[in-house]
Amino acid sequence: MSATMSNTGAAHAASHDHGHHDKTGTVIFGFWIFLMSDLIAFSLMIANYADAEWHGIANGPSPHELFSLGLPTIETMALLISTFTFGICTLGMKYGASMKRTVGWLVVTLALGAIFLGIELYEFHEFWTEGNTPQVSGFLTAYYSLVGLHGLHVTSGIIWGILLMVQMKTFGMNDLIKSRLVRLGLFWHMLDIVWIALFTKVYLMGVL
Amino acid sequence: MDYINSDVGMDSAEYKHDMARYVWGFALSVVLTLAGVVIVAGGVFSTGLAWSIVGILGIAQLIIQFWAFMHLDFSKEARPDLYLVLFTFLLIILMAAGTVWVLADLASRMGMGAGSM
Numbered sequence: 001m002s003a004t005m006s007n008t009g010a011a012h013a014a015s016h017d018h019g020h021h022d023k024t025g026t027v028i029f030g031f032w033i034f035l036m037s038d039l040i041a042f043s044l045m046i047a048n049y050a051d052a053e054w055h056g057i058a059n060g061p062s063p064h065e066l067f068s069l070g071l072p073t074i075e076t077m078a079l080l081i082s083t084f085t086f087g088i089c090t091l092g093m094k095y096g097a098s099m100k101r102t103v104g105w106l107v108v109t110l111a112l113g114a115i116f117l118g119i120e121l122y123e124f125h126e127f128w129t130e131g132n133t134p135q136v137s138g139f140l141t142a143y144y145s146l147v148g149l150h151g152l153h154v155t156s157g158i159i160w161g162i163l164l165m166v167q168m169k170t171f172g173m174n175d176l177i178k179s180r181l182v183r184l185g186l187f188w189h190m191l192d193i194v195w196i197a198l199f200t201k202v203y204l205m206g207v208l
Numbered sequence: 209m210d211y212i213n214s215d216v217g218m219d220s221a222e223y224k225h226d227m228a229r230y231v232w233g234f235a236l237s238v239v240l241t242l243a244g245v246v247i248v249a250g251g252v253f254s255t256g257l258a259w260s261i262v263g264i265l266g267i268a269q270l271i272i273q274f275w276a277f278m279h280l281d282f283s284k285e286a287r288p289d290l291y292l293v294l295f296t297f298l299l300i301i302l303m304a305a306g307t308v309w310v311l312a313d314l315a316s317r318m319g320m321g322a323g324s325m
Contacts, residue, residue, distance in 0.1 A: 024211065024212055025211075028211055029288060029289070029292075032289055032292055033292065036292055036293065036296040039296055039300070040296060040299055040300055040303070043300040043303070043304045044303060044304060044307060046304065047303070047304035047305075047307035047308050048307065048311075050308050051307070051308055051311035051312060051315070054312065054315075055311070055312070055315040055320050069245055069248065069249055073241075073245050076241055077238075077241070080234070080237055080238065080241065081234075083234075083273070083277055084230060084233075084234040084277075087230040087233075087234075087276075087277055088227075088230065090211075091223070091226055091227060091230065092218060093212070094210070094211065094212055094213060094214050094226075095214050095216065095217055095218045095220065095222075095223045096214065096217050096218065097218060175212060175213070178212040178213070179211070179212055182211045182212055186278060189273065189277040189278050190278070192273060192277070193270055193273050193274065193278075196241075196266055196269050196270050196273065197266065197270065199241070199244075199266075200244065200262055200263065200265075200266035201266075204244050204245070204248050204262045204266075205259055205262060205263070207248050207249075208248055208255050208258055208259055208262070
């Protein structure tokens with residue numbers, strides 16, 4: 001097993017010059033295309049939200065009345081720290097860190113993602129029990145679907161991370177597993193970038 | 209750039225160099241996020257000005273994170289990713305701005321008026 005791994009490692013080192021032409025590079029570029037299509041979906045949800053917040057308040061609360069900054073700021077910090085810890089995880093992996101270290105930072109990342117998700121669900125629950133359900137107004141429909149779609153992505157990222165840890169334990173750190181971890185990392189970084197837009201548009205501009 | 213393998217270990221200068229990029233990205237993101245919160249919570253600026261500043265801070269943080277965490281830059285290796293991202297943002301601007309334009313126009317024709325932004 002270790003002989004095979006060092007062989008593929010050497011083969012990979014020999015193909016350094018090819019950059020994106022090697023298989024890992026091609027697969028990662030393909031994943032970038034998926035991420036960008038996902039980004040377009042998010043941006044159109046934001047456009048829909050921007051209009052619903054503008055014209056679709058109906059008899060429900062306005063963003064100014066509904067939102068406060070405290071919990072969303074903590075939530076944002078949790079996700080921001082998690083995108084950094086994922087960076088520590090994948091960068092170390094590239095430079096030959098032990099599996100224990102890689103798994104450790106992945107666990108920290110996923111735990112922070114779970115904290116983010118917990119705060120989001122708590123807020124949803126609070127709004128919901130105050131009677132601010134999605135049916136109340138176009139604004140609330142857009143809010144739950146936009147922020148909920150992001151939350152769904154974080155949830156799938158956490159599940160994906162757990163499955164990947166099982167794969168690491170089962171198959172060891174071969175090039176395929178490394179490539180999968182890097183792709184999950186890109187997905188996670190992308191989710192934080194999307195969250196910057198959501199935090200700015202929904203919460204910061206909403207509270208103003 | 210190779211995403212998954214390096215010839216050198218974690219004690220190398222390359223590792224420290226790459227790590228510095230993540231640390232800068234994280235530090236700047238924290239500062240920009242908190243700056244946005246302080247501007248909104250502080251209430252020193254007029255609503256319009258605060259809205260613009262917060263928007264610019266958000267865009268700045270977006271660019272910083274693409275650079276720091278997703279390794280996007282002007283290097284030859286990152287060129288295909290950069291073209292893809294730029295084209296995506298062209299599509300986003302056309303479709304998102306178009307959506308808001310059409311829906312806002314529809315709302316005004318239906319006499320809904322422009323509510324408070």
